Amino acid sequence: MDTQKPIVMTTKQVVPEGKKSFRISKEGRFIFLCLLPAILFVSVFTYYPLVRGIIMSFQNYTLFDLMNIQFIGLDNFVNVLTSPDFPRVAMNSFYWVFFSLVFQLLFGFMLALLMRKKFRGRGIYQAFVFFPWAMSGFLIGLIWRWMFNAQFGVINDLLLKTGLIDAPISFLADGTWAMAAVIIANIWYGVAFFAIMILAALQSIPEELYEAAAMDGAGRIQQFWRVTLPYIMPTMLVTILLRVIWILNFPDIIYAMTNGAPAGSTHIFATYMIDKVIFGQDYGQASAVGVIIVLILMLFTIFYVKATKVEKGGDF
Amino acid sequence: MGFRSWISVALQLTMATALLVGCSQPAATPDSASPSGANGVTLKMVESITSPQRTALLKEMLAQFEAKNPGIKVDLISPPFEGADQKITQMLMAKEELDVLEVREFNAKQFSMNGFIENLKPYTEKWKNYDQLTDVAKRRATWVDKAPYYIPNGLYQRVLYYRTDWFKEAGIEVPKTWDELLVAAKKLTDPTKNRYGYSFRGGATGWDYALITMWAYNGTEVDADSAFFMKDGRTLFSTPQSLEAMQYYKQLYKEGSPKDSVSWGFQEMVQGFVAGSTAMLIQDPDVIDGAKEKMQEGTWATAPIPIGPSGVAQQVVGGPGWGMTSYSKHKEEAWKLIEFLSDPEQSTHFAKKTSTIPVVKSAAEDEFYKTGYFQPFIEMSQQPTKFLDVSRPVDYKGWGAWQSTADKDIQSFLLDQLTAEDLLKKWDQYWTKEKAERK
Numbered sequence: 001m002d003t004q005k006p007i008v009m010t011t012k013q014v015v016p017e018g019k020k021s022f023r024i025s026k027e028g029r030f031i032f033l034c035l036l037p038a039i040l041f042v043s044v045f046t047y048y049p050l051v052r053g054i055i056m057s058f059q060n061y062t063l064f065d066l067m068n069i070q071f072i073g074l075d076n077f078v079n080v081l082t083s084p085d086f087p088r089v090a091m092n093s094f095y096w097v098f099f100s101l102v103f104q105l106l107f108g109f110m111l112a113l114l115m116r117k118k119f120r121g122r123g124i125y126q127a128f129v130f131f132p133w134a135m136s137g138f139l140i141g142l143i144w145r146w147m148f149n150a151q152f153g154v155i156n157d158l159l160l161k162t163g164l165i166d167a168p169i170s171f172l173a174d175g176t177w178a179m180a181a182v183i184i185a186n187i188w189y190g191v192a193f194f195a196i197m198i199l200a201a202l203q204s205i206p207e208e209l210y211e212a213a214a215m216d217g218a219g220r221i222q223q224f225w226r227v228t229l230p231y232i233m234p235t236m237l238v239t240i241l242l243r244v245i246w247i248l249n250f251p252d253i254i255y256a257m258t259n260g261a262p263a264g265s266t267h268i269f270a271t272y273m274i275d276k277v278i279f280g281q282d283y284g285q286a287s288a289v290g291v292i293i294v295l296i297l298m299l300f301t302i303f304y305v306k307a308t309k310v311e312k313g314g315d316f
Numbered sequence: 317m318g319f320r321s322w323i324s325v326a327l328q329l330t331m332a333t334a335l336l337v338g339c340s341q342p343a344a345t346p347d348s349a350s351p352s353g354a355n356g357v358t359l360k361m362v363e364s365i366t367s368p369q370r371t372a373l374l375k376e377m378l379a380q381f382e383a384k385n386p387g388i389k390v391d392l393i394s395p396p397f398e399g400a401d402q403k404i405t406q407m408l409m410a411k412e413e414l415d416v417l418e419v420r421e422f423n424a425k426q427f428s429m430n431g432f433i434e435n436l437k438p439y440t441e442k443w444k445n446y447d448q449l450t451d452v453a454k455r456r457a458t459w460v461d462k463a464p465y466y467i468p469n470g471l472y473q474r475v476l477y478y479r480t481d482w483f484k485e486a487g488i489e490v491p492k493t494w495d496e497l498l499v500a501a502k503k504l505t506d507p508t509k510n511r512y513g514y515s516f517r518g519g520a521t522g523w524d525y526a527l528i529t530m531w532a533y534n535g536t537e538v539d540a541d542s543a544f545f546m547k548d549g550r551t552l553f554s555t556p557q558s559l560e561a562m563q564y565y566k567q568l569y570k571e572g573s574p575k576d577s578v579s580w581g582f583q584e585m586v587q588g589f590v591a592g593s594t595a596m597l598i599q600d601p602d603v604i605d606g607a608k609e610k611m612q613e614g615t616w617a618t619a620p621i622p623i624g625p626s627g628v629a630q631q632v633v634g635g636p637g638w639g640m641t642s643y644s645k646h647k648e649e650a651w652k653l654i655e656f657l658s659d660p661e662q663s664t665h666f667a668k669k670t671s672t673i674p675v676v677k678s679a680a681e682d683e684f685y686k687t688g689y690f691q692p693f694i695e696m697s698q699q700p701t702k703f704l705d706v707s708r709p710v711d712y713k714g715w716g717a718w719q720s721t722a723d724k725d726i727q728s729f730l731l732d733q734l735t736a737e738d739l740l741k742k743w744d745q746y747w748t749k750e751k752a753e754r755k
Contacts (some may be wrong), residue, residue: 063405064713066430085724147582151510153591167507170576178579198368219737259520261579263727278402279723281426281716 039167050294055252057287064112064281077256078289085264085272093268096183097247101240103187108194116202133192135195141256144185148172148257172258175265182254182266190243237308244304245297269293355467357649362393362407364400364418365636373669381656390416390647396739408432411643413673415650421459421632425711427639428460436464439651445676445741448660449580450697452705453675456635459707465639467658470672472634474528475692477589477597477607478505480532482511482613494532494564497596499571504595515588516573518730519581524723525598527552527564528621528631531706535626543630543706543746547644548733553744560731561624562736569730578730589616597659601633602671604689618692620703632702635675716748718743 024032062070080086080247113130115122147153148171156168166281171177205228213223253271254260259269267275269289276286329447352573363374378390393533395403401423407414407425419427427433440446440457446464449457452471478490482504491497492622501513517525531538532599536559539545544552550556569578574588588594590610598621607616638654656662656752660676667674670683673693679685685694694718696703709715725742729733 061427062713062716064429066409151588152591168510170574170578173576173578175731183349184703244418258579261727262722263731263733264724275720279716280720283719290406 006046010225025051026291030205039199053290056283057291059284061284061287062282069315072179072284076284077292080285080288080292085267088264089267089272091141092179092266093248095179096186096268097244098187099183100190101243103183104190104194104243105236105240109198110190111195112198113207115199129194129195131188133196137250137252138256139190140185140189141182141253144181144188144253145172145257173262175262178262178266182257183252183285185257186247186250190247193243197235198232201235202228205231205285241301244300248293248297325497330587343467345432357387357646358389358391359415359646359649359653360391360393360413361416361653362395362404362414362418364404364420364456366394366397366400366452369559370751373666377662377666381653382528385649385652388652390438390653391536407643408600415639415644415646416653417639417641418469418636420636421456421634422708424460424465424639428465431642432550433465434642434647435545436466436640436654439491439655440467443655445655445658448676449676450677451674451700452697453635454631455707456633456706457637460711461488462641466637467654468637468675469638469657469663469672470636470667471675472602472636473598473673473693473696473697474598474600474631476619477603478617478619479589479592479615480596480617482595484636489624490617490619492620493594494529494624496569497622498572500562501568503598505572506625510593511590512574512577513572513596513649514568514596515580515585515594516577516728517582517585518569518578519578519584521719522580523719523726524632526562526726528598528629529565529624530558530561532622532624533557533564533626534627535624535628536704540630540704540706542711543632544709545751549751551744551747553740557626558740559736562740564732566736578727589718596725600689601673601693605671608689618689620696621694628702628704630706632708633673633705635674686727709747709750712750712754714746718746 005033031070057076057299058071058073059069060075061069115126116128119125141266142263147155150156150168150170151170152175155169155171156165159165160168169177171181209231210223211229218226248268249270250267251274254266254268255274257268260271269292274288276289280286346659361378363371366686371392374394378392382389385535401420404417405423405426407691408417408430419433419434424433426433449468450471452473456468457466459465476491483490483500486503488500488503489496491500499512504511504513513731527543530552531543534552534555537546537548537555538552539547546555547553568585574580574593575586577588580588582599583597585594585597586599586606589597589603590607604618620624621631638657640650640654644650655664657677663676664674664679664682666672667679673690674682674685680694680697682688722743725739728737729739
């Protein structure tokens, strides 16, 4: 074979027949450049830590010995999943999300319905309802921690003064009470978000729909089931999805109120993960817990989207 | 599932992962982008035990340093106290520009082992004030590998705080032993009046209080250099004295302390005492200022911590201090700053203002420490064979993992979900294994 012979390729060989060369239009390039900062931002602050976290979950990444980091396979996952704490943490996470969500939705809905009507002092009332959402979760946790304190807490004081109890209840010294206490604090915090979202959706319902329904003979209850609920459903479904993700990833209140105590009875995945970092100094196991949270959320989201067929992003 | 649904799922997951991974605190920024000194040297310094007052004091001292050293500017970084040590660790791991840092006794080993901090021996050898440091301060400075990796800036040593008025009313003496403390606590407890004898710590790092009881029961047989072990090599948790101590500890909780103190941390303990709910508290000197503010003069006092049946009492005297990064580009200037802050005069001033025990010998002669609430600290320091300073096994690989479960174990024990025998057996097995793996 003559290696000196130049290789000449025809246009047909370079671009196969039937396929066009990939060219980005001027407009496309402009859009891409506009999006570039956002892409970079998301890559650096979302995907890099995610990928790093996944890598760390397979490493013996402890602060004690950063000079000797190696891949250890699934050891971190095995340690976390076989830990005697894991079943309780999983159950607590379920209770934490389920009860917080149900009561936040219920109370949020009720408040939104109330606030929809115009009445004297509605602005003040709305501000009062919404202000917990403006506070930091950690601060809320600290406030409720003192409120539930058996010696100095206002809750025991009120219960004693109204004669409902004879002796102070040590809310944060008992596992069941403590779990209920952190959920109550979280409900108080999250009601505002549901109220805001549902109120926004309610206010976007055209009055004509109610007028038409009334003309067709629908009463108040029927109007609620046939007009209000279907109209705000997309917003509610998306809000529920968002809240599940946020609540599961929300350690602030528990961390400030109980720090997982007593005896680990209020740990959820997110606080358990922090515990592994702060006290255990074990970033590997903490990352494994983080990956487990992402997997749970992924499964939940797929199931939820499939079950509810959410295709509309809501009216916000 | 349609394309839009997949997009929706992808977006939700992006949000979920963003929330999951984006919960770390924002990076601490220097207080100001101050210009470099005349010689172009700007030192970056980070403190760990931050509070508005402490930071203001430090800035005042740094201004004096800058005035004395016109060629050097110092940028102070003060991360929020909660998470400050994690922030410092992250800065070190990322090799962020940093010259002087506050090192804590529990992370000194980790920092030195990872090559983050400089061995200061070449500097201390030439430093005339090194011998001015008290024995405890020198032990903290040389915590790791017997080499000075940092110069302590104040000692956190515990004493007993007690209500003089309640004691007088009940006609009881200030307890000198743990047994006397239990008797006093029981006598002063009256739940109907919301009064309890002892401010118990069952919450975060409550294990430390269980340990001081165990140490006091085991006495001088405990290996002071690694106090989770006995001098004969067994673990602290394998002795009958430790079992006795844990039974005592539960009794103190059940019969002399508020029920919800099983989850009390520092804030609740102190609040219990200053708000008139508990009669006794064992804490660091930084409680003094708060108690002075909230309690009437003459209603409370301080005393040395109780000793055990062994006749001694041990504790880990906390001693944070100023260290230097191993990768600093301005080591001479960094040492100059450490030397300035650790000067006996500056150091005593800092200790007084931050309500800590001074690290220099000369402070014992200071009226401020010789009388009043600080006096028991000096009294204890002058009896080193009775009040022993011991070390925790922070240089063991399993230290972190143990800490992560110790509070939970203690709480399970206090709430009758775990027996003292099982608790000690668990810890004994853990530390026996740790020791074996280390060899």
